[in-house]
Amino acid sequence: MNLSLDPTRCQGYGLCAEAFTAIELDEFGYAVQRRLPLADADLDAARAAVAACPNSALRIEK
Amino acid sequence: MLTAQLDSAPALLRRVEAAGLRGRGGAGFPLARKLRAVRDAGLAAGLAPVTVANGEEGEPGSVKDKYLLRQRPHEVLDGLTLAARMVGAGHAYVYVSDPVSAAAVTAAVRSRTDPLGIEVIEVEHAYVAGEESAVVRRIDGGPALPTAKPPRPFERGVGGAPTLVSNVETLARLAALARGERTDRLLLTVSGAGLLPRLYEVPEGMALGELVRVHLGDTRPRGLMLRGLMLGGLAGGIHTPAILPAPLSFDSLAAAGAALGCGAIHLIGPDQCPVAVVRDALSYLAEQSARQCGVCVTGTSRLAATMTKAAQGVATAADLDALERWAVMLPGRGACGLLDAAARLAGSLTVSFPGALAAHMAGPCAGPCAGCTQARGSIAVPVVPRTAEKVPT
Numbered sequence: 542m543n544l545s546l547d548p549t550r551c552q553g554y555g556l557c558a559e560a561f562t563a564i565e566l567d568e569f570g571y572a573v574q575r576r577l578p579l580a581d582a583d584l585d586a587a588r589a590a591v592a593a594c595p596n597s598a599l600r601i602e603k
Numbered sequence: 604m605l606t607a608q609l610d611s612a613p614a615l616l617r618r619v620e621a622a623g624l625r626g627r628g629g630a631g632f633p634l635a636r637k638l639r640a641v642r643d644a645g646l647a648a649g650l651a652p653v654t655v656a657n658g659e660e661g662e663p664g665s666v667k668d669k670y671l672l673r674q675r676p677h678e679v680l681d682g683l684t685l686a687a688r689m690v691g692a693g694h695a696y697v698y699v700s701d702p703v704s705a706a707a708v709t710a711a712v713r714s715r716t717d718p719l720g721i722e723v724i725e726v727e728h729a730y731v732a733g734e735e736s737a738v739v740r741r742i743d744g745g746p747a748l749p750t751a752k753p754p755r756p757f758e759r760g761v762g763g764a765p766t767l768v769s770n771v772e773t774l775a776r777l778a779a780l781a782r783g784e785r786t787d788r789l790l791l792t793v794s795g796a797g798l799l800p801r802l803y804e805v806p807e808g809m810a811l812g813e814l815v816r817v818h819l820g821d822t823r824p825r826g827l828m829l830r831g832l833m834l835g836g837l838a839g840g841i842h843t844p845a846i847l848p849a850p851l852s853f854d855s856l857a858a859a860g861a862a863l864g865c866g867a868i869h870l871i872g873p874d875q876c877p878v879a880v881v882r883d884a885l886s887y888l889a890e891q892s893a894r895q896c897g898v899c900v901t902g903t904s905r906l907a908a909t910m911t912k913a914a915q916g917v918a919t920a921a922d923l924d925a926l927e928r929w930a931v932m933l934p935g936r937g938a939c940g941l942l943d944a945a946a947r948l949a950g951s952l953t954v955s956f957p958g959a960l961a962a963h964m965a966g967p968c969a970g971p972c973a974g975c976t977q978a979r980g981s982i983a984v985p986v987v988p989r990t991a992e993k994v995p996t
Contacts, residue, residue, distance in 0.1 A: 548751060548895075548896040548897075548898060548899075548936060548938050549749075549896050550751075552897045553897045553901075567936075568932075569898065571897050571898040571901070571936070575936075
């Protein structure tokens with residue numbers, strides 16, 4: 542499974558990176574990874590990141 | 604009009620593959636692979652694909668697509684018809700922003716008796732309006748703005764159907780191939796250096812310097828009259844005359860760290876400052892950002908603002924470091940290629956003209972360069988000619 546980012550929606554709130562530390566933010570505050578492979582152990586944190594984004598920029602895809 | 608009516612679609616597809624025909628919209632993607640992907644996606648989904656002739660030449664320094672649509676619309680429509688047959692499409696569009704092109708191609712469509720329904724879609728010109736996902740979005744009734752990928756149009760495009768979005772020159776080459784003509788010809792727009800812009804048709808593989816020599820119209824040693832060049836449109840970066848021996852082909856220019864792109868070549872004359880030229884291009888790209896991706900809004904505006912400081916001679920060492928850092932950090936981050944173009948331009952300046960940037964630490968250019976101290980210059984848009992000049996003649 543992957544965590545995928547829609548860059549047209551990312552506005553750099555940065556809440557995702559607080560929920561899931563594997564998400565990197567660049568120096569402007571935008572999420573860097575377009576597609577982040579997820580291990581089973583990451584799923585809860587990834588779901589929390591998806592829920593945390595005020596602009597629904599993240600999505601978990603199979 | 605079509606001599607290839609007797610050639611079956613699979614046979615023509617094999618010929619496209621053998622000819623190595625690549626897309627002329629900028630990316631140089633192999634046409635055979637794209638045709639096959641759309642055809643197969645249509646079969647898998649049980650949907651008739653859609654084909655689009657993309658004539659929305661977003662690149663300000665390129666006129667080849669407008670020239671083809673205005674002067675040779677039937678070649679584009681022949682190619683569109685062939686492509687539609689090869690992917691099994693039931694409906695086709697010509698997507699265009701130039702009003703003269705739209706009128707010419709509309710008249711051409713009316714004069715034909717193709718069984719294929721061809722609709723001309725007009726869009727307002729913008730740098731990103733010709734990006735393939737923006738094309739699909741606009742034809743579906745939305746704004747001409749890129750969307751996040753996947754899905755790409757070949758998977759899900761117009762009306763949800765697999766869609767072939769193909770540049771109009773690519774389609775004209777496809778029609779030429781079907782007629783048994785050579786396809787290893789390139790349409791190139793050469794502008795800049797205070798000379799009249801011209802459109803050329805050259806054999807692929809000819810040295811870039813040979814074309815530049817013809818354009819400059821003298822026999823002086825190559826490079827003497829030039830300070831640099833922007834190749835492949837704004838997305839291809841800025842280069843020194845050291846690039847001139849490179850052959851004009853997708854692979855050779857890529858190997859030389861440049862790009863053929865859509866074939867727009869902008870010359871920088873001896874009295875022009877590369878820092879000011881890049882500043883103007885970055886300002887244009889920042890203005891043309893679709894303002895969807897946050898990273899593009901911030902990235903292009905920071906690049907343009909920092910390059911403006913550099914041109915004015917007030918950039919700090921930290922600013923120049925930031926330009927190099929952003930050039931690496933920003934590509935691949937946006938939904939379309941605009942941010943990549945801006946990052947690549949800034950990065951190519953730091954690589955090709957490190958001395959020019961360093962010299963601006965002490966202030967704007969002295970001497971013949973007038974560009975540095977201006978607030979900013981404009982991006983020249985060449986007039987569309989009636990003919991393409993063949994080189995060598």
